[in-house]
Amino acid sequence: MAIEVRDVTKRFGDFTALDGVSVDVESGSLTALLGPSGSGKSTLLRVIAGLEEPDAGAVYISGEEATGVSPQKRGVGFVFQHYAAFKHMTVWDNVAFGLAIRKRPRTEIHGRVTKLLDLVQLNGLSKRYPSQLSGGQRQRMALARALAVEPKVLLLDEPFGALDARVRKELRAWLRRLHEEVHVTTIFVTHDQEEAMELSDQIVLMNQGRVEQIGGARDLYDRPANEFVMSFIGPVSEFGEELVRPHDFEVRREPNGSASPATVERVVHLGFEVRADLALDDGRAVWVQMTRDEAEALELEQGASVFLGPRG
Amino acid sequence: MTRYVLRFVALGYLAALLIVPVGLVVQRAFADGLDAFWAAITTPEALHALYLTILIALIAVPANTVFGILCALAIVRRRFRGHGLVNSVVDLPLALSPVVVGLALVLVYGRKGWWGGWLDEQGIQVIFALPGMVLATIFVSLPFVVREVVPVLREIGDEQEEAASTLGASPWQTFWRVTLPAIRWGVAYGVVLTTARALGEFGAVSVVSGRIAGRTETMTLHVEERFQSFDLTAAYASSVVLAVLAVTTLLAMTLLRREEAN
Numbered sequence: 120m121a122i123e124v125r126d127v128t129k130r131f132g133d134f135t136a137l138d139g140v141s142v143d144v145e146s147g148s149l150t151a152l153l154g155p156s157g158s159g160k161s162t163l164l165r166v167i168a169g170l171e172e173p174d175a176g177a178v179y180i181s182g183e184e185a186t187g188v189s190p191q192k193r194g195v196g197f198v199f200q201h202y203a204a205f206k207h208m209t210v211w212d213n214v215a216f217g218l219a220i221r222k223r224p225r226t227e228i229h230g231r232v233t234k235l236l237d238l239v240q241l242n243g244l245s246k247r248y249p250s251q252l253s254g255g256q257r258q259r260m261a262l263a264r265a266l267a268v269e270p271k272v273l274l275l276d277e278p279f280g281a282l283d284a285r286v287r288k289e290l291r292a293w294l295r296r297l298h299e300e301v302h303v304t305t306i307f308v309t310h311d312q313e314e315a316m317e318l319s320d321q322i323v324l325m326n327q328g329r330v331e332q333i334g335g336a337r338d339l340y341d342r343p344a345n346e347f348v349m350s351f352i353g354p355v356s357e358f359g360e361e362l363v364r365p366h367d368f369e370v371r372r373e374p375n376g377s378a379s380p381a382t383v384e385r386v387v388h389l390g391f392e393v394r395a396d397l398a399l400d401d402g403r404a405v406w407v408q409m410t411r412d413e414a415e416a417l418e419l420e421q422g423a424s425v426f427l428g429p430r431g
Numbered sequence: 432m433t434r435y436v437l438r439f440v441a442l443g444y445l446a447a448l449l450i451v452p453v454g455l456v457v458q459r460a461f462a463d464g465l466d467a468f469w470a471a472i473t474t475p476e477a478l479h480a481l482y483l484t485i486l487i488a489l490i491a492v493p494a495n496t497v498f499g500i501l502c503a504l505a506i507v508r509r510r511f512r513g514h515g516l517v518n519s520v521v522d523l524p525l526a527l528s529p530v531v532v533g534l535a536l537v538l539v540y541g542r543k544g545w546w547g548g549w550l551d552e553q554g555i556q557v558i559f560a561l562p563g564m565v566l567a568t569i570f571v572s573l574p575f576v577v578r579e580v581v582p583v584l585r586e587i588g589d590e591q592e593e594a595a596s597t598l599g600a601s602p603w604q605t606f607w608r609v610t611l612p613a614i615r616w617g618v619a620y621g622v623v624l625t626t627a628r629a630l631g632e633f634g635a636v637s638v639v640s641g642r643i644a645g646r647t648e649t650m651t652l653h654v655e656e657r658f659q660s661f662d663l664t665a666a667y668a669s670s671v672v673l674a675v676l677a678v679t680t681l682l683a684m685t686l687l688r689r690e691e692a693n
Contacts, residue, residue, distance in 0.1 A: 170593055190596045197597040203590035207612040216608075217598035261594075268598055 120182070121146040121272055121304035122167060127176030129162055136162040137173070138328040144272075144306060144321070149298050151315035152308045154325035155351070160308045163325070164274050167306065169193045181271055196265030196303075200277040202257040204249035210236070210260050211245040217268035235263040238297070255286040262294075266301065275307035279314070291318060312352050316340075324348055356406050358429060365394070365408040369430045370417060378426035381405065386419055395419055397427065453674060460667035471668035476645045480653035481672065487561075487636075487649065488629040491568040495625050499576025500618060504610075506577070507584040521577050524570055532570050533638025536563060540639075559641035564649065567635035572628040576621030583617035584610075616691045623684045630676050650676075 122144040129137040137159045144150050152160040165171040167178055169190035177186045185193055205213050212219075214235055218228045236242045239259040249257055258278060265273060278294070279287040295318055298305055309315050315322050316336040324331045324339060332344040336352075343349035349362050356365040371378060381397040384404075393414040397405045407427065409417075417425070461468055471477065505511070506518050524532065540557035541547045550557060557563045591613065595605040611618075633651040640647040644656060650673050657666040 168597055170597070190593070191599055191601060193597070195597055197594065199590050199594060201590060203594040205591055205594075205609060206587075216595070216600075220598060220600045220604055220608075264594075264598065 120144065121148075121180070122306070123179040124163070124167065125177045125179070127163070127166055127173045127178065129159075129166060129171060129173050135328050137166065139176070140325075140328070140330055141176075142323050142330065142333065144304060146304055147302050148304060148320045149295075149318060150306045150321045150323060151319035152306060152323050152325060153312060153315040153351075154310065154331075156310060157327070158325040159328040160310075160323075160325050161276055164276050164306060164308050167272070168195050168197050168274050170197070194268075194271045196268065196270035196273045198258070198261050198265050198273070198275040198278050200280045202249070202254075202261045202281075204257055204261060206249050208248075209245065210241060210247050210249070210252070213249065213260055214263045214267050216264060221268070231267060235267055238266075238300070239263040253286075254282045255290055258282065258290065259293075262297075266303070270303065273303045273305045275305065277308050277310070280309075287314075294318065316352075322352075324351060326351075354408070357403075358405055359403075361429065363429045365406055367430045368405075368407045368427050370395075370407060370409065370413075370419075370425050370427045372417060372423075372425060374426050375428075378428040381425055381427055383419060383421055383423045383425060386414070386421060388414075393419070397425065456667050456670050456674070459663065460671045462667075463664050467664055468668045468671075471662075471665035472672055474665070476648065477653060477665070477669055477672075479645050480648045480650045480669070483561075483564075483648065484630060484650040484676075487565055487568050488626055490565050491572055491629045492622060492625050494569055495573055496576050496618065496622055498573070499621055499625075500580060500611075500614075502577045503580035503584055503614075506581055508589065521574050524573050529567075529571050529632065529634030529636075530638060533567055533635040536567055536570070536635070536639050540566070558639050559643070559647060561647070563639035564636050564647065567639045568629050568632050571632050571635050572625045575624040575628060576618065579621035579624065580614050580617040583614045587613045616687065619687050620684065623680055623687065627677060627680045630673065630680070 120143050122142070124140060124142040127137050127140045128135070140159070140163060142163070152163060154160045162171060166173050167180075169185065169188060173186065177184060179185060180193060180195070190197075205216065208216070211232060215228050215232045218231060223231075232245075233242070236245055239262055241256060241259055241263065244252065244256065249260065252260065258281075262275075262278075279290050282290065291314060307318070320335065321333065322336060322339055323333050326347055331351075332339055332348045334342075339348055339352045343352065346362055349355055354365050355362045356368070357363075358368075369378070374380070379399055381399045383395055384398050385396040387394045387396075388411070391411055393409055393411055395407050395409075395414070397407060399405060405427070409419075417423075419425075460471075472481075502517070502521060506514070506521075537544060537558055539545045539547070540550065540563060542551055542558070544558075547558065555562070557566070591609050592605050595609045596602075600608065631651060632649075633655070636649055637652060637655075640649070640652060642648055642652050642656065644653075648656060650669055654666050654669045654673065657663075657669065
């Protein structure tokens with residue numbers, strides 16, 4: 120295991136940010152810490168980096184106990200949401216910082232910085248200052264800076280949180296490729312479930328300072344441990360007391376045993392996908408999702424009477 | 432219309448209170464000719480006063496710069512008991528009249544004071560000597576670096592410092608390579624203001640110095656002493672020297688502003 124977190128608790132005054140959290144992260148994997156704001160995911164990342172001291176519990180990095188070790192000596196790379204660029208240094212000096220601190224020979228620094236700037240596609244901008252870069256460029260610089268010291272683990276705190284949607288998507292794909300190339304154990308924090316599912320091998324879903332479930336994207340989606348996981352990962356529709364995925368309904372035009380009668384209130388065409396708001400006979404609302412072909416076969420339109428029940 | 436009225440009021444105010452009086456001082460200093468001016472500012476007493484003023488500033492300003500940066504770091508970056516107390520005590524010299532500061536120092540360091548007797552036995556004289564004047568100057572010019580640096584530290588936040596530490600920098604390296612460059616303009620302003628205050632201090636230094644001409648007289652004290660002795664030319668001439676020092680500091684500040692804007 121590259122990282123083991125054992126029963127970590129962290130309080131800020133009266134607020135319990137982490138409440139007995141345990142997580143294992145495999146070497147070379149890409150793990151997402153996912154959860155709503157205030158769930159403790161950023162605090163957990165900062166505890167792993169040594170930027171926060173846990174009140175109880177332990178952290179192991181590459182099998183060695185790291186609890187109480189200063190961030191300076193942990194060998195982790197950390198990327199901040201707001202980049203934390205050294206504003207008075209050029210891009211080059213930012214990336215070279217960790218190597219300069221370690222007093223590495225000049226030629227080595229030169230070679231490594233050149234390589235990293237190539238990797239993050241900033242080679243033409245090495246003499247610029249952070250204020251002359253776009254948000255996406257600054258974040259790539261911060262990533263190169265963190266990678267320069269060859270960290271044992273790379274920790275990213277909402278790395279794309281401050282970027283606009285388009286740049287965000289680009290950087291996501293790019294980070295995935297980078298991870299395949301560099302293969303350093305990586306943990307990133309996000310509140311965006313799509314980002315977590317798209318990027319990671321493993322998702323740690325957190326809520327109110329506790330781990331709700333750990334697993335792959337499919338595990339969490341198909342076998343959620345509880346209602347929180349189900350409603351946080353992917354869409355849900357309330358059907359009576361149950362939570363059902365909106366695409367897991369069977370909709371028919373004829374009655375069928377236990378199926379409940381309903382009226383179509385609204386149909387929304389989203390290209391391949393069609394969404395329909397239905398009103399059950401007792402007045403409660405349910406929304407369902409189906410493909411365009413299914414909707415056409417049903418001749419789904421406003422005012423139509425249908426019968427529905429959860430599939431399978 | 433209001434624009435012109437505003438401009439007129441502002442200029443009139445400045446003229447009445449600042450430009451005309453200072454201009455008159457300059458005019459009077461040179462009223463008896465350049466030779467008389469030169470003679471007045473090159474008497475042994477005047478030269479010694481200038482030397483002492485600069486010497487005191489050279490000790491007080493670096494001391495307050497180092498202390499000011501440490502104090503600002505403590506106020507912004509550390510949470511400790513008495514945090515609020517430190518934050519308000521730093522402003523005390525701004526509120527307290529310098530004369531009171533001088534008297535307080537005499538009470539502590541004077542021959543009959545708290546420590547004064549013991550220090551006297553060790554052969555160290557504080558009051559009526561250079562150490563007391565330096566202490567008084569440090570006291571009155573203490574808040575400026577702190578007050579300039581605190582908001583800058585707040586604004587830059589601690590992420591850059593955290594980033595440096597994860598990259599392997601020790602606290603010392605982080606300070607020199609990341610924190611200090613980030614706050615350098617705040618420090619520079621603080622130094623300029625501290626210098627201006629140190630050069631111009633009168634009240635506190637007046638009480639602790641004993642005002643012995645040629646021994647414990649700074650420029651400000653010298654001006655007043657000459658004035659009391661009806662040697663007006665010398666009083667005005669030394670005032671002009673002080674004014675030149677002040678304008679130089681102001682110029683330094685203006686240049687810094689321009690530099691920072693780039």
